[in-house]
Amino acid sequence: MNAACPSCGTVFEKEPGYFVGAMYFSYFLAVPIYALLCLLFLRLLRHRSELLAFGIALLLFLPLGPLLFRASRLLWLYLDCFLQKKLR
Structure with a gap:
């Protein structure tokens, strides 16, 4: 992550933590x-084990972790x- 925005100069890491x-x-x-992935695979794999549905959902979810963390930093x-801006 850059230390500051190249366009507007906003400093991203304001303090530790x-x-x-x-x-x-x-x-x-x-x-x-x-949860939505689990529900989807529980629905699709009705006659199989729940553990299989949770496992497939987890395997599809794990690659999303870094993307979700980047999105959460952006939202923060x-x-x-x-x-x-509201306090000013």
């Missing part, structure tokens, strides 16, 4: 996606910018 809150966004994005930055 700044993106800890982004982990909460990542969690809140990940849980519904994984947007929230911070929004709140900074």
Whole structure:
């Protein structure tokens, strides 16, 4: 990740631990996606084991982890910018 935005100059890492809150966004994005994948595969694999459905959902979900974390950092930055503008 860049230290600052090349276009507007916004500094991304404002202090140590700044993106800890982004982990909460990542969690809140990940849980519904994984739950929907599980429900989808439980529905598709009705006559097979639930463990197989959860395993397939997990295998499809794992590559999304880095993308979800990037999206959560982006949402955290947007929230911070929004709140900074609102406080001014």
